Amino acid sequence: MTLAELSTIRDLLVCPRCRSRLAAVQGGFACTAPSCPYHASPVFPVVGRWPVLIDFEHSVVRRDTVSCVRTRGAESLPAPLRRLFKPRNRVAARNVELLLRGLPGPEPRLLVVGGATVGNGVGLVYEQSRVQVIGFDIVGSAVTQFVADAHQIPLAAASVDGVLIQAVLEHVLGPAQVVAEIHRVLTPDGLVYAETPFLQQVHAGAHDFTRFTASGHRYLFRRFEEVGAGTVAGPGTQLLWSIDHLVRGLSRSALAGRAARGLLFWLRSLDRFVPPDFAQDDASALYFLGRKREREMSAEDIIGYYRGAQEPDRRRRHASDP
Structure with a gap:
């Protein structure tokens, strides 16, 4: 398996709203741009081991539906x-x-x-x-x-x-x-x-x-x-x-x-x-x-x-x- 470790791609991750860099904060990740709504709250949460980097205001994905996939x-x-x-x-x-x-x-x-x-x-x-x-x-x-x-x-x-x-x-x-x-x-x-x-x-x-x-x-x-x-x-x-x-x-x-x-x-x-x-x-x-x-x-x-x-x-x- 050649899946990259999350730590090796952290510097590539950006805010989905404004594309500024992200910073780790309590409860997840936050945008580093002071003018971005995701700079302070709400932060991008971590569910299980997965950072959830979704701008929920502009997505059909709802915050309460994020989960782990089940094969069927x-x-x-x-x-x-x-x-x-x-x-x-x-x-x-x-x-x-x-x-x-x-x-x-x-x-x-x-x-x-x-x-x-x-x-x-x-x-x-x-x-x-x-x-x-x-x-x-x-x-x-x-x-x-x-x-x-x-x-x-x-x-x-x-x-x-x-x-x-x-x-x-x-x-x-x-x-x-x-x-x-x-x-x-x-x-x-x-x-x-x-x-x-x-x-x-x-x-x-x-x-x-x-x-x-x-x-x-x-x-x-x-x-x-x-x-x-x-x-x-x-x-x-x-x-x-x-x-x-x-x-x-x-x-x-x-x-x-x-x-x-x-x-x-x-x-x-x-x-x-x-x-x-x-x-x-x-x-x-x-x-x-x-x-x-x-x-x-x-x-x-x-x-x-x-x-x-x-x-x-x-x-x-x-x-x-x-």
Whole structure:
């Protein structure tokens, strides 16, 4: 495990409200800026071992809900069933290797946003002795050093060399604000790897807000140079999601939906037979790997970016394929 000790990143922590340095005080941490509301009271508390660095006045996270994460769902199933319901994310595993190879220096810092649990396919991040991993979420866990809201990342500007954000942007109210924060905390030429749903049903109740097409996902990261982008899971996986939730709706039973998903698990294998341009238009989830830049994509750029199968010349090309 290469999770950085909190003591080694203390100097990187800043006030989420005004981004001034923090000072340890009785009961937690306080902002060092006299004009900041968090200079004196209320301080940022410590819950368990986790500093809670959230500006509660500007967050949907409530002070009384901060706690330690409890693993549940697919992670609690026996290993064979877990692989059936949630197979290893090979796309993430491949791209995380690229991300780690691209991080500069002998001891680069990698920030995991929404990292209360180790994401599917990204375990390699925590196995690299050269990488200092910094993790946070709105709950504390064994793989996070502090609790924070991604809309206001409590880290100094240009303080990390890479950012990993997997299956998080659909759960925030302002994805563009979160990406702007990622851009701010990254060093020049820093890397970001993101995975976000496109065609998936609601999977976190009241905390599920947004979906992105491939073009929308790219435009979200418009201040980044693309290193790679594509589908994490394609139309077969998307169909499996739909069948699961159709059965849930008809039966009023989540268990029945999961049973249907288990019986039809083989639909996922159809993803490999769908060409990338068709898959992009009907993907279950998408990824983006990019490098920080100051230049921003224009509206014309993003219209020209489209790579799906609905462009006329692409349709003609596929029609002429033998």
